[in-house]
Every structure is written in C-alpha cells, then in structure tokens.
Amino acid sequence: MTIKCTNKVALIGTGFVGSSYAFALLNQGIAHELVLIDMNKDKADGDARDLSHGLAFASPMKIHAGDYSDCQDADLVVITAGANQKPGETRLDLVEKNIKIFKGIVDEVMASGFNGIFLVATNPVDILTYATWKFSGLPKERVIGSGTILDTARLRYLVGEHFDIDTRNIHAYIMGEHGDTEFPVWSHTTIGASHLSELIDMENEDIQNKLDEIFLNVRDAAYHIIERKGATYYGIAMGLARITRAIFNNENSILTVSSLLQGEYGQDDVYIGVPAIINREGVRKVVELPLNEKERQQFEHSSGTLKKVMENAFS
Numbered sequence: 302m303t304i305k306c307t308n309k310v311a312l313i314g315t316g317f318v319g320s321s322y323a324f325a326l327l328n329q330g331i332a333h334e335l336v337l338i339d340m341n342k343d344k345a346d347g348d349a350r351d352l353s354h355g356l357a358f359a360s361p362m363k364i365h366a367g368d369y370s371d372c373q374d375a376d377l378v379v380i381t382a383g384a385n386q387k388p389g390e391t392r393l394d395l396v397e398k399n400i401k402i403f404k405g406i407v408d409e410v411m412a413s414g415f416n417g418i419f420l421v422a423t424n425p426v427d428i429l430t431y432a433t434w435k436f437s438g439l440p441k442e443r444v445i446g447s448g449t450i451l452d453t454a455r456l457r458y459l460v461g462e463h464f465d466i467d468t469r470n471i472h473a474y475i476m477g478e479h480g481d482t483e484f485p486v487w488s489h490t491t492i493g494a495s496h497l498s499e500l501i502d503m504e505n506e507d508i509q510n511k512l513d514e515i516f517l518n519v520r521d522a523a524y525h526i527i528e529r530k531g532a533t534y535y536g537i538a539m540g541l542a543r544i545t546r547a548i549f550n551n552e553n554s555i556l557t558v559s560s561l562l563q564g565e566y567g568q569d570d571v572y573i574g575v576p577a578i579i580n581r582e583g584v585r586k587v588v589e590l591p592l593n594e595k596e597r598q599q600f601e602h603s604s605g606t607l608k609k610v611m612e613n614a615f616s
C-alpha cells in the first residue's frame with residue numbers, strides 16, 4: 302500500500318460506540334477526514350454537525366455524513382454497526398443478527414472500490430472480523446478486530462489501582478476471545494521492568510485470590526456496566542482511536558487485537574485476541590509469547606469455543 306498524506310476514516314455505525322470513537326478521533330487529532338455512515342442517516346448527519354462544532358477547539362479535520370461510495374478512497378473503514386448486548390446477553394448471542402448485517406455492509410464497502418484496512422468492533426468481534434475477512438477478500442493483515450484491546454486496558458487499569466502505579470507502567474495482556482473465555486497472561490506481566498513474580502509471591506493463596514478477583518472484574522466488566530448504564534462505549538472508543546493512531550502513524554506498536562492465526566499458537570483459521578505489531582500496513586506480525594501450560598490450555602479452550610460458534614454461524 303502506498304502512503305498518502307491524508308488519513309481518511311469511514312465509520313459505519315454512529316451509535317454509542319461509533320459516535321464516541323468519532324469524538325475521540327476529533328479530540329486527539331488523529332484523522333484528516335471522517336465520514337459517518339449509518340442506516341439512520343439523521344443520526345449520522347446530526348453527529349457530523351455536532352462534532353464539526355468542536356473544530357474550533359481541535360485540529361483541522363473534514364467531518365461529514367456520507368454513504369458507501371465515500372469508502373472508495375478511505376484508508377480505514379471502522380465498523381461499529383449492529384446489535385449490542387442487552388442485559389444478560391453474551392457477546393456470542395449476537396452472532397446471527399450481526400453476521401447478516403455484516404454481509405450487507407462489507408459487500409457495499411467493497412463495491413465502492415475500497416482497498417484499505419478494516420477495523421471491526423461489533424460483537425462478537427472475533428467472529429465478525431473473520432466474517433469481514435471472508436466477505437471482503439482482503440489480505441488478513443488488512444482486516445483487524447479490536448479483540449482484547451479493551452480487556453487489556455481494563456486489566457492494566459485494575460492492576461495499576463491495586464499496586465498504586467500508573468496504568469501506563471503496567472504491561473499485561475488479556476488474550477483469547479473478547480468474551481467469556483478470555484484469560485490473563487500473568488506469566489508475562491511486568492510493572493515497569495519488574496516481572497510480577499519478582500514483586501509478589503504468585504504461589505501465595507491470598508495473592509492468587511486477589512489476581513483472580515482482578516481478572517473476574519475485567520472479564521465481567523461489560524456485564525457490570527451494561528447493568529448500570531445499558532452499554533459500554535468510552536473505553537472501546539479510546540481503544541479504537543489507539544489502533545487508528547498506530548496505523549496512521551506507522552507506529553509498529555504492540556497491541557492486543559483480533560488477528561487471523563495461521564499456525565501461531567498452534568491455531569489455524571481463527572481470528573482471536575493476540576498481541577500483534579500494528580503499523581500502516583495493518584498487522585505486521587502476530588507476537589508469539591511462550592505461554593505456560595495453564596495459559597496454553599486456556600488459549601486452546603478460547604479458540605475452540607470461537608471455532609464451534611463459527612461452524613454453526615457459517616454453515
């Protein structure tokens with residue numbers, strides 16, 4: 302892909318997540334042009350007007366509502382359209398509804414002549430990213446899901462709170478499905494440059510219980526928020542903005558995204574949350590961490606769960 306001097310994002314779905322992402326892009330001055338597309342055209346148009354009124358306080362950016370033909374010269378198409386979880390619903394419960402919606406959306410985007418990168422956030426994100434890769438025919442490097450970027454951010458926040466250390470100094474990953482089978486990679490967690498096992502006795506039962514409690518709060522965070530306010534959107538919006546920045550700035554940053562595995566971690570033909578190097582080309586490389594036995598089993602279980610749902614969804 303040749304590097305252009307404009308960074309254009311086409312955002313499909315301007316609901317809670319999409320509009321929060323648009324606001325994050327504007328606040329952080331990440332893109333030069335943002336097109337908002339939604340089947341509710343008034344919502345997209347209203348958001349474009351509202352966001353544009355912040356331009357006096359932000360970096361220059363062209364913001365407008367549009368349609369699929371606007372994807373033709375977009376560098377990045379971000380999809381946040383589709384149904385969201387209702388209280389008590391799992392992410393996997395959304396699969397059938399959202400695959401149908403995605404077939405329509407991705408076909409329309411590709412019909413525009415789009416040849417950039419897809420970034421998917423709609424749930425179940427790993428399966429819908431796989432669907433986007435299949436429906437679009439684009440190389441796997443250019444179809445990315447938000448994966449466990451949000452779960453990883455939640456983990457870093459909670460570990461930081463526990464140790465009273467800046468979240469940004471916590472280096473820890475959640476891997477696997479963005480959903481109930483995800484898992485924390487404690488074997489590769491560092492605070493600053495110190496490995497967690499140098500700071501605490503990981504075999505101590507009380508400490509084990511505390512780490513388990515932190516992880517459960519990460520895994521179930523969406524349920525807790527949805528019970529309280531109906532949807533989650535600010536955290537994921539910041540995560541999507543972070544991935545967008547890594548792409549547009551050609552950063553080669555390591556972020557936990559949903560990426561296609563073709564042999565990595567012993568898995569094949571599945572999109573799942575893994576650390577990956579992100580740059581202007583999309584996914585440069587999946588980072589393969591040597592997992593311990595427990596984590597390896599958790600990865601296999603998570604991957605197997607996604608594959609089972611996909612077998613039914615795509616049959």
Ligand code: NAD
Nearest residue numbers: 314315316317318339340382383384385422423424532537
């Ligand atoms: P929402 O209902 O507020 O917004 C969805 C938007 O999609 C609406 O504006 C709707 O009009 C639009 N839409 C639906 N079908 C469409 C179509 N065919 N074409 C164009 N637009 C269409 O929902 P939300 O709270 O913004 O959530 C969106 C998705 O993001 C959900 O699937 C949710 O589960 C997911 N989500 C993902 C993460 C993550 O970490 N990946 C976090 C939070 C939410």
